[in-house]
Amino acid sequence: MASIRTYDWMSLPENESQLQSLFLKGVRHPAMKMADNAMKMKRSPNQVFILLVGLSGAGKSSTVNYLFETDAAITSESKSETISTIEYTVKLKSDEWKIPDLKLSIIDTPGFCDTEGLLQDAKNMLSIKQFLQSHPCIKNSYPNLVMIVLNIQDNRIEGESSNFAKMLKGISHVNAIDTHNPNVVVVLTHASSIARNPKRWEEKVEMKKAQVQAIVQVHLGINPEIVVQENQPEDNDLEREGDWYLLPNGDKQPKILYKACERILNRAKDEIGHEAVAICFRPGMNKRVEKGLIVESSAVRLKDATELYAILLQTIVLASTSEVGRMLESHKK
Structure with a gap:
């Protein structure tokens, strides 16, 4: 029986049935084991998904554009299209694993807490849920990464009724967070704005990280990776070192964001x-971006949006004696 050798090129199997069929035909390839492992941990076997969410004005689209050196998450879309959950796909080739058509999809979403109000936010969140339920390659699976983007200077994160807390409540209801294999990285953007003095900058960053971690733990039940990022490094005169820009404490960006993603995936x-x-x-690659599935927020049923709207308004009461409660209380003083 003929078989594909481990050094032949092969596409990833799309589902368990296709994987079993290949195995019964005598096919043996590293891509098969990779796909099998992905399905066991509830990830897509043949496509990688990064869900991108954030408060309005956080710079989520430019963060991904900068990280991957591509205009995958278009920043100049019309207003009508930005109130949709939109997939942008980059087609890649893995020379190491001999996979000719590896796909990475960025799921770009409307900014939370825009001028349209909380009911619109509920519709936007449900458009994410509908996307995850209807996309054939991620249905019944989790995104490989969930990037939560937040302006480090944004004061809309403090307090249980804050917009950040409401956004996290919404995210917790779209079935995107894997609490067994946490898939969340929080990106604190506009890092240069918080301070210029390196020591003071680091103190403020660590304080903000602790605050964000406590809030995420309450609403998502996980401890996320948290990194800082300057969206406009040249405009803020960040020093360069090779391919990287140096933050005030010497950390290299976007390397630190990549490393955070790497730790989650590993x-x-x-x-x-x-x-x-x-x-x-990798810098310098020719990344051709194609638009994929689009789920418009206007397609969400009003009844469903109203139910989520009520949930977003609810307040979680924490005992001040709990560890998380103490952390949150300390930031109010």
């Missing part, structure tokens, strides 16, 4: 996710 043993992100991150 902990989950997500080989497909790791390979796609590593390839897409």
